[in-house]
Amino acid sequence: MIAKVIVDVPVSSVNRTFDYLVPDDLTDSVKPGMRVAVPFGPRKLQGFVIELTEEASVQKLKKIIELLDPVPVLTGELLTLGQWVSEKTLCFLITAYQAMIPAALKATYQKEFRLVDGIGLEDLPDEAGEWFKYRENIPLEDLMKVSPTPLALFQKLVQKNFLEVIYRMSDKITKKRIKVVQRRGTEEERVKAIESLSTQAVKQKEILSFLHGYDRPVVLKDLLEMFDTTRSTVQALARKGLIEILEKEIYRDPYEDREFKRTKPLPLTLQQEQSIQPVLAALEEKRHETFLLHGVTGSGKTEIYLQSIDRAIRMGQEAIVLVPEISLTPQMVNRFKGRFGSRVAVLHSALSAGEKYDEWRKIQRKEVSVVVGARSAVFAPFENLGLIIIDEEHESSYKQEENPRYHARDVAVQRGEHHRCPVILGSATPSLESYARAQKGVYTLCELSDRVNKRDLPSVSVVDMREELRAGNRSMFSRELFEKINERLERGEQSVLFLNRRGYSSFILCRDCGYVGECPHCDISLTYHKKQHLLKCHYCGHQEPMPSRCPMCESQYIRFFGTGTQKVEEELTRLMPHARVIRMDVDTTGRKGSHEKLLNQFGEGKADILLGTQMIAKGLDFPKVTLVGVLAADTMLHLPDFRASEKTFQLLTQVSGRAGRHELSGEVVVQSYTVGHYSIDLAADHDYHSFYETEMRIRREHKYPPYYYLSLLSFSHTELLKAVDASEKSASYLRQKVSPGTIILGPVVSPIARIKDRYRYQVMIKYKNEPRLSELISELLQHFQHEMDVNGLQISVDMNAQNIM
DNA sequence: AGCACGCCGACT
């Protein structure tokens, strides 16, 4: 039997299957989709079995070394889907497959040196012999740690056949095990055993009697606690052969010690009913259809998700729910765990690799029917999918910004077609792409225009901060916002203050000469971190001490500018000393669980004001929040991104939705320096449709998505000229080959011209119909293959560019 | 990627 295997080497020259002989003892167990260890050249690598055949394409074959999985990690569907992903995104097959399984299953490789059989320490020069005194194998890694490294000597000894090289492969799996105790023998034997115990062995007798009447394994730790004894008692029993101590694999359950209040389906409003019906119909008929569920904040989208999933489960099917990483909050998880209990697996980045692996295995073993997770959960290995839901479908985090550069929305639809099941895209502010598709009839549009509790959407007032400045208010709070926060303080209600930090981090500036602290490796200004009193680069990690004098002109008047949450917090405490503030940003939520803790504190009313960045924009639902303040609505508008308006609109709508979700009605104050911009004004009016119309007009005019597709080629090189040259050649090559309607822009220097000492240029391709584009780009990559392999040229391809940075 | 092989200049 021959296995076609994709090996774990992401380079174009081996982006194909290699044939291996399946040893006789594995022919029954090997299946497509399993991971195997195979010899590859002198090395030992991990690979995926793609196909089993009888015919080999070459004469001399090597054998599979071992199987790494008892059951396939990739289903037949996922194997095909991987191919699709690699074609659509132009990535290597292995990269697509690796993205589908938990990182814990990725192999790590180690190279070690060992004495050849029959060679003794005395045969080696002392310098090498030293190493083998206490160990048989010396990892290459260890040799590299000492300087000067004895690597050359070791290599020489390998050539002389004194040492040999071993390639070790292991995966990062960390299955967690616990010890369990189980009874042994027949009933009679056990009765006899109990009697045979010495009268002094009181505890042993107790334990044995207990186990006698218990036919399942007992967790050792529990047993010890139950009988208030120690390990030695149990071990004594095991030594006598009366019981067995076994190791059992267990799951780490990140939610184990938490109780979930079980919820029942809520009665649906008329609008909800109208939206859910077509979904249920598609479900029942096992028919693929993509629904765009456009519902204002608070319109009860989640209840529609829950009841649709419930139907799928009742039909014996499974469901995937994607949520943006940032809103995968405990509140969100609770809603799903509350309805479906232990049938839910949760996959998000806050889990450790081991925890993620355990959650994933619950899916693989069909122990759950629902997975709630971020982007990569779209690859959950369900085989009987009944429903895929993408909540907040407009979120940019559904697009992976590294290889494979896939969009979870596209993958979801692809899987929906395969399983002939509905896909729901839900949002209060659908992406223009999706809404346009719904308008064209590609997706089915379901609109929820009313809030479930019939509350009006909060009233939004937009404040012109330039006016404030003219009126002599130099603080970052307008008079209106300040006043309203104070009202809330007096009434015992809560406020949420939102600071959009992007493009607004604190940089340092010399007031005398205008010097701005910049990263020496990237063309980007350094960010001041108050806690450590350091300047850091957010792109390459470079850091340097904060200077006390300007490095250029030695002036003392060097200060940091811009507004971070820390600065806002300082000003808040200065202006309102009695207000209790909780600040949430990357600095305060770094540790696992701290995010949840802070939110709980706020929910319990332990603070008056919640101040934070993006992470508080979504999913928060606290009854006492009646005021939302947006400190600077327009910071994002000035970024070099054609989606800036769309993102601003979405963010403002999202944030406004945090206010007045319950009995108390809410108010929103939006501060801005770009007053009169349609994205801000229309968000204040809660007018998605006008925004859609306005923005679509602009997109059409400038030939941007959704009217055109957008692909981006990025070229980077440590030498400026090499980057320019490759990008120019590529642009002119494409211009020659593409169809007349297609637009090739550039090459232009990237918005961040240099990162990690590499100069960056880009070429943008806008097209309506260009079936040969993938092919053309593949040709380009092939042409530059050599320069990429040996001369340090990097070309990255994004077939569906979301951001052009 | 990582490795062997092979060619060429530099040095014991």
Next chain:
DNA sequence: GTCGGCGTGCTC
């Protein structure tokens, strides 16, 4: 004559 630098080509 041997060592080690890097360009080339292959991995079932």
